[in-house]
Amino acid sequence: MTITQLDERKLDPAIALASLDETAPREPHRLYALKHGDCFAVADAYGDIRGAGDGFFRDDTRVLSEFRLTVGGRSLSLLGASLSQDNVLFTSNLTNLPIESAAGRQIPQGAIHIERVRLLWQERLYERITLSNYSREHSTVLVSLRFGVDFRDMFEVRGSTRSKRGTAHTAEIDQSSVVLRYEGLDKVVRTSAISFSQPPDQLTSERADFFIAVTKRSRQTLYVEVGSKTTARPQSERFRAAAARARFGMRAKRRHGATLHSSGRVFNDWMERARADVALLTTELATGPYPYAGIPWFSTAFGRDGVISALQMLWLNPGLARGVLAFLAQHQATETSPFSDSEPGKIMHETRKGEMAALSELPFGRYYGGVDTTPLYILLACAYADRTGDTAFIDGLWPSLCAAAEWIETASRSTGFLTYQRAAESGLANQGWKDSFDSVFHADGRIPKGPIALVEVQGYVFAAFRGLAKLARLRGEEERAENWELRADAIRQQVERHFWIEELGYYALAIDGDGQPCKVRTSNAGHLLYVGLPNPDRARMVADQLLSASFHSGWGLRTLADDAIFFNPMSYHNGSIWPHDTAICAAGLARYGIRDSVVRLMSGTFESAVHFNMRLPELFCGFTRSAGEAPIAYPVACLPQAWSAGSAFMLMQACLGLQIDGWTNEIHVTRPHLPIGIDNLVIRHLSVGHVAVDLTFQRVGDRVGAFLADAHEGLVPLVVKS
Structure with missing residues (x-):
């Protein structure tokens, strides 16, 4: 597909994406997005990234194209997923399918609860994976994270093909992290570093395996971070600090x-x-x-x-x-x-x-x-x-x-x-x-x-x-x-x-x-x-x-x-x-x-x-x-x-029917209506000139009235036309 063809098919991203993977498209209302600055992440309700149109992107480049969690060598059963009201935290609640413990003992479905909590902050993805054992048996289970980085440009993800790409370097693997690098044809080196809070029992360029012992009625937590470089080892304090800063920043924007x-x-x-x-x-x-x-x-x-x-x-x-x-x-x-x-x-x-x-x-x-x-x-x-x-x-x-x-x-x-x-x-x-x-x-x-x-x-x-x-x-x-x-x-x-x-x-x-x-x-x-x-x-x-x-x-x-x-x-x-x-x-x-x-x-x-x-x-x-x-x-x-x-x-x-006249600092309301089923609406901290007022709309019979809060009467003129 030429670049021109791709752009004209902005008309229908479904066509472009299907050309990449016929298992796509993935329903957007079943995907979950996080964003901070020029980074964003899209994953399914399981928290998994499968590499169709999803991924972790930084500056229009996909820096994480696969990120899948399995327990006991099997995918998980979804209980539910949600975004926090402020869009900062994604949470997926999962449980195990029937699996074997590391010792070969059968673990029934629903014995282990797995919670994935994820956020983005300052070009970095933070994830907390918590395993809670609700059975009456001690268990050591295999927890695996499969990951991949394709460093594809957003337009490649959307369907464009390129005759030539840059160079992918050999992965650098140490005790608890993997660093993947790609040097583009633009001579820019793009890096993705995946770090873990504890050394995996086995670590390759595309997979980390952990044998995690979960005693009965206990929980174990694994922290993962994905960024442009390795930093201090992921841990609870780093996760909490990033979450607090992200939530504070979002509150500031929403104010x-x-x-x-x-x-x-x-x-x-x-x-x-x-x-x-x-x-x-x-x-x-x-x-x-x-x-x-x-x-x-x-x-x-x-x-x-x-x-x-x-x-x-x-x-x-x-x-x-x-x-x-x-x-x-x-x-x-x-x-x-x-x-x-x-x-x-x-x-x-x-x-x-x-x-x-x-x-x-x-x-x-x-x-x-x-x-x-x-x-x-x-x-x-x-x-x-x-x-x-x-x-x-x-x-x-x-x-x-x-x-x-x-x-x-x-x-x-x-x-x-x-x-x-x-x-x-x-x-x-x-x-x-x-x-x-x-x-x-x-x-x-x-x-x-x-x-x-x-x-x-x-x-x-x-x-x-x-x-x-x-x-x-x-x-x-x-x-x-x-x-x-x-x-x-x-x-x-x-x-x-x-x-x-x-x-x-x-x-x-x-x-x-x-x-x-x-x-x-x-x-x-x-x-x-x-x-x-x-x-x-x-x-x-x-x-x-x-x-x-x-x-x-x-x-x-x-x-x-x-x-x-x-x-x-x-x-x-x-x-x-x-x-x-x-x-x-x-x-x-x-x-x-x-x-x-x-x-x-x-x-x-x-x-x-x-x-x-x-x-x-x-x-x-x-x-x-x-x-x-x-x-x-x-x-x-x-x-x-x-x-x-x-x-x-x-x-x-x-x-x-509301308009604010900034030249006269007046509020004009013309033939106001309220949505069906709404009898009262309050607009708080509405700026008019250098003051902020609270304006209330109230249904009275077949009419809707508008009035300023008692404390704000006289601060700005309110002109209401029936």
Whole structure:
């Protein structure tokens, strides 16, 4: 498979992964992920890593590709597995199958309890394995850990093949550790050191065997660490210290921003899990916090994903948006490169740190092939300014925002629309959020020729220019403000004239290089509602169709209407359900006052989360909901995914009709609704200007009221509209 083919098959990671191992895919909702910084680990409920799409990764390289525990030469029986509420500790509870002791005595199933507890801290994996003997006999059992390290680049794990790789060095084995090294073609030596708290009875480059004596009603513990080098021998004190630091660090991240608490216990569990997932994926960079996109495939800084996640969290935690904006401004393109799809002023789509990126075997070391990222960046900056009134930060960002606007103006000059067409064959063929090779098509199934103008992208451009005009006027730059206002008005008229398809009563997905509309009904049109581009009559027509059975499955909104030629509820982009997409469409409905339907979408999304153990995946299948059945998982969706977790908060804001005006330091609430089954909701520590307040929403009969806590009355104005 070529690099180009691989990247276009980002459209469907299931296909790429199946090419590696036909026993894959592994269901994401049955896998467990840990993350810290630029490291993450994915394993199954047993705590085992089998080397399909799972593993322990550091800087886009898999530094542990196999890690399997057996007792008595047999695999174990699963009792249960879980993540701690703060996402720091993974715990698997296991028991033995019928085995023989080292002396040949039969040990019945269920005599020994095995607990595996794992965490990540500072590029190191820590594991505690505890064996507890509940039988009435003393036993010495063989405990084996099989391990392997393939040092494969993330893109190799995803399915790319390489004609040449670097050199794997002979393992260095001492009394209680194994060190494995690989020198890449980029001349970087990558190391994985596996250390044990006690010397194994037998240790090779791929296996450690321990004969552990477990007396009756007693327990024995083994500690294991995997890092880039050997350190002090693993032990209880090191494990506890790492766990304490990891939990403290996670608490610090979760303290940022306001919190939600409702009258619904299960609903609160969802909100807590979503908040914990956003915190887990947020990495502290030199420029501030940045939400990495998702584990395992996209655990890095993505422009589009970071912006949308920040928009979802903006009302609760504007500091996240500030960190995203600062990072993207720092990495804004300053030169033209067809290989990386960069042009001066353009905002980054993706960055990678692996060997293949370093060698330019693929363009994703720093890649700019996202047509929507630049207008979304401006949109976020304007929304951040409206939320906070932080003129000092916007002043520092202003040259970057102007450069981004100039790129949009230049790129739109020939057609009047912001279009894309990859500059090199190694780049993405489609460069909107639906970047599968077949996600943009004509009604008869033809793949359109470029350059392509996506409907939602024109909406983002409209919002970007409108927001910039407001900021420019506040800065006293009247000429720029008038220019951008004219451009916003022009793009609105152009979209209404060229994208609206009268016979569909809907907006076209795109306009191709021949100026022909792709007359396909997709969820993309819902993003136009989010930015407020359509007139009210057309907005209502779009809303009615989005809420019809063609799109609304009962669990959420499908990306494609079910009568389209490429509709497939099991596809990556052509009929599946993406929670972030549903949330954006819901926010659009709320903008046009269709708040009852927002409550329905919130309910379906919450019920989906319940079936997925309170954690919404990147996407799931778009089958119609049936009584008594659960939503169908997509085989290799990222889990957790930042904008899926953030969708809970965008939906909640849409229900509440809540906006914070950072220029006047006022809270505005318009026709508030509460989710089904929730009678009371409290938002604690909501920042407005330099103060933080507690805001309560209370159901009273058929109405929902909003009021500030007694102690906070008078601190900020609360404007409520029925």
